[in-house]
Amino acid sequence: MSVNIIKKERNAIINPLKTCQPLGAMYAVTGIRRAVPLVHGSQGCSTFVRYSLSRHFREPSEIAVTSLHEDAAVFGGRRNLVEGLQNVAIRLKPDLIGVITTCSSEIIGDDIIGFIRSAKDELKQKIGEAETEKIKIVPISTPSFVETHLKGYDNAIKALADHVAEPSEPNGKINIIPGMVNPGDVREIKHILRLMDVDGIILTDISDPFDSPLRPSTAEYKPYYPKGGTNVEEIVDSANSSGTISLTKYAGSGAVSLEKKYKVPAELGPIPIGVQNTDQFLRNLKKLTGNDVTDEILDERGLLIDSMADFASRYLHGRTVAIYGDPEITSGMARFVGELGMEPKLVLTGSNSQDFVKDVEKVAAETGAEIDTMVGQDLRAMEVYLKDNPVDLMIGNSDARLMAKEYGIPLVRVGFPVYDRVGYHRRPIVGYKGGIHLIDLITNTVLEKYYEHEHWKLQQ
Numbered sequence: 001m002s003v004n005i006i007k008k009e010r011n012a013i014i015n016p017l018k019t020c021q022p023l024g025a026m027y028a029v030t031g032i033r034r035a036v037p038l039v040h041g042s043q044g045c046s047t048f049v050r051y052s053l054s055r056h057f058r059e060p061s062e063i064a065v066t067s068l069h070e071d072a073a074v075f076g077g078r079r080n081l082v083e084g085l086q087n088v089a090i091r092l093k094p095d096l097i098g099v100i101t102t103c104s105s106e107i108i109g110d111d112i113i114g115f116i117r118s119a120k121d122e123l124k125q126k127i128g129e130a131e132t133e134k135i136k137i138v139p140i141s142t143p144s145f146v147e148t149h150l151k152g153y154d155n156a157i158k159a160l161a162d163h164v165a166e167p168s169e170p171n172g173k174i175n176i177i178p179g180m181v182n183p184g185d186v187r188e189i190k191h192i193l194r195l196m197d198v199d200g201i202i203l204t205d206i207s208d209p210f211d212s213p214l215r216p217s218t219a220e221y222k223p224y225y226p227k228g229g230t231n232v233e234e235i236v237d238s239a240n241s242s243g244t245i246s247l248t249k250y251a252g253s254g255a256v257s258l259e260k261k262y263k264v265p266a267e268l269g270p271i272p273i274g275v276q277n278t279d280q281f282l283r284n285l286k287k288l289t290g291n292d293v294t295d296e297i298l299d300e301r302g303l304l305i306d307s308m309a310d311f312a313s314r315y316l317h318g319r320t321v322a323i324y325g326d327p328e329i330t331s332g333m334a335r336f337v338g339e340l341g342m343e344p345k346l347v348l349t350g351s352n353s354q355d356f357v358k359d360v361e362k363v364a365a366e367t368g369a370e371i372d373t374m375v376g377q378d379l380r381a382m383e384v385y386l387k388d389n390p391v392d393l394m395i396g397n398s399d400a401r402l403m404a405k406e407y408g409i410p411l412v413r414v415g416f417p418v419y420d421r422v423g424y425h426r427r428p429i430v431g432y433k434g435g436i437h438l439i440d441l442i443t444n445t446v447l448e449k450y451y452e453h454e455h456w457k458l459q460q
Helices: 021-030 043-057 070-075 078-092 103-107 112-127 129-133 149-163 183-195 232-240 253-262 274-289 295-316 327-339 354-367 379-388 398-407 431-454
Strands: 002-005 035-040 096-101 136-140 174-177 200-202 243-246 266-268 320-324 343-349 370-375 393-396 411-413
Touching (some): 002 354, 021 035, 021 043, 021 096, 035 043, 035 078, 070 103, 078 096, 096 112, 096 149, 112 136, 136 149, 149 232, 174 183, 174 253, 183 200, 183 295, 183 431, 200 232, 243 274, 253 266, 266 274, 274 295, 320 327, 327 354, 327 393, 327 431, 343 354, 343 379, 370 379, 379 398, 393 431, 411 431
Parallel strands (some): 002 370, 035 096, 174 200, 174 243, 243 266, 320 393, 343 370, 393 411
């Protein structure tokens, strides 16, 4: 019935629920075909992200870095960025380079746009004007000392809309900003678009880059993933689409920018987790395209409802849940567990977002639950809360795995990062099919913890 906002009573962050902006920007740029993220910062700024992405996806990440050192704090990082851009352009011949700033380059005040202009002038002397102009170089401001990785993702998508998209003739397509989701989620979104007969532009498509096939041993080495990703031409054409749907309102500034600059209608959120949110996604598609929802999609919805009828009332009803992670996934999961008859007792996110609070208030009103909510918080806050307020289930990423083990609370892993289980990035949690997967995952977890040891066969 209500939301109780629990505020943090300390300044220190212990076991954070967020990481820095550049990670989100690198995540977005990796979803572009023949694109290279170039991090304008220290070596560790790229090493940490490569490690984080590889640990979650079990795939290598191609990320370049300008390797700033102590002298850059005094003299600036111009030469590092200019030489870095030239090296990437000459050696890798990309279609796009995303220049991603960090805390060091932002604090010393490097003129990124001016440096890019200088790099282009020098590059024209080396490879020619025509070859230089083929490469889109996009400045992406991601100061690491504020906000979260989701804001960095948002800034990257907005930079693509501002610096790459160009108006021409209407294309009848729909832009989709998926947010920081997994390859399985992007593939499920594309599956829905196919069933709706909608031609989409995914801004950006990380499905194949982060879940790619192994190259044959005889294949020539290439610095890009074998296939997949959104073509630069598609990003250019995004200014001519019939509309943009951002599956997260917390990272929708790219959609807003396309609407303001090129009159492309924008619909922000929600992420299509569960019945109601997926219904809204289909309404947005129908609104922007005029296409009807097909029988195949209705069948998938019916299967989800059938799964809810089969399992929710019997095993899940009344179970209390603590949900944590990125705001769009956390609020989406809160609504879905409410649809299952469960009680989202605690929801928390590392982002300090008032939109998140409003979304949780809507969930509380719809489910009749009293939800304790934390924004801008960390996992230490959840640990303190759970000592006095135990729950039946935890839903979130792998970072709370030790807490779950210590308190004996089963953990359903969703979101980013998941590194102590395999294959989770391939399985969707969005759409009706993703909802079925989530029901199976949640129900099996509940059965294993609360039913298996009391089963009648074990009593014989």
